[in-house]
Amino acid sequence: MQTSPEINELAGALAKAQAEMQDAAKDGFNQHLGQGYATLHAVMGAIRQPLAKHGLALVQSIEHSGGEVAVTTRLLHATGQWLESRLAMPVPRQSPHGIGTAATYCRRYAAAAIVGLAQSDDDAGEAGEQPGRLAEQDGIDLERALAGVAGAEDANRLNEIANWCRPRATPAQWQQIHDAATARAHALEA
Missing domain, CATH: 1.20.5 (Single alpha-helices involved in coiled-coils or other helix-helix interfaces)
Known part of the structure; x- marks a missing residue:
């Protein structure tokens, strides 16, 4: 992870945003694994408002080379402070769809990780509560x-x-x- 020289304002704003974030709902279903997962849409929906409210924005760039996709995720604060991480993964199928799938996967995990977001576990235990x-x-x-x-x-x-x-x-x-x-x-x- 890389950061701007100072991140004190960003850290304070992120702590406030995290206190308001709800876990991302598992709104997708992986038919091959037979499990639910939070889609990129759900992750972004869970973080967008709390980040914006506290002067934070998330920016992601995608690169493709050498059979892998890399996503650089930068969390920006209104003061100009930032922190960034990079996530790369191999692309199993070298096709536009394969590249897009890998990029979306990277974006989803990187966005959730940089803000500390979890997926909701809306299983039978929660239903009991x-x-x-x-x-x-x-x-x-x-x-x-x-x-x-x-x-x-x-x-x-x-x-x-x-x-x-x-x-x-x-x-x-x-x-x-x-x-x-x-x-x-x-x-x-x-």
Whole structure:
């Protein structure tokens, strides 16, 4: 990590912004891993207002060379003070989509790390603390969930996906997911 010669004003402002930040909601679903994650949109949504309120801004630049993507993330304060870090990762598929995916992944993790943001863990434990909270959500990305079910390679993966979806899905979504999971389980047994 690199910083401007002084960061006292930035540090104070960041501490105030962090006190107002809510964890980024896991609004995405990785069908290959069968898990939820906070998208770049969720991370930026969680940090944008608290940072701006305290004179902070986040800037990211992307570089691609030698089969890797690097994102430099700089947190700026209205005084001109700054801190910056760089995150690089290999690009598994050298295509525009592969580069974009790696860049988005880097941006998401780097933005969350530089401001100390975590992903919310809205699992069954939290639902127990706030009855009905998850059931009242708008649901999940049904298309992605169904694609995850259809692509499940074994019963364990199928169960992981179903267990992740159940508390997050609306009743109508859950019925479709359950039906698709049942059909996939029968296909896997055959």
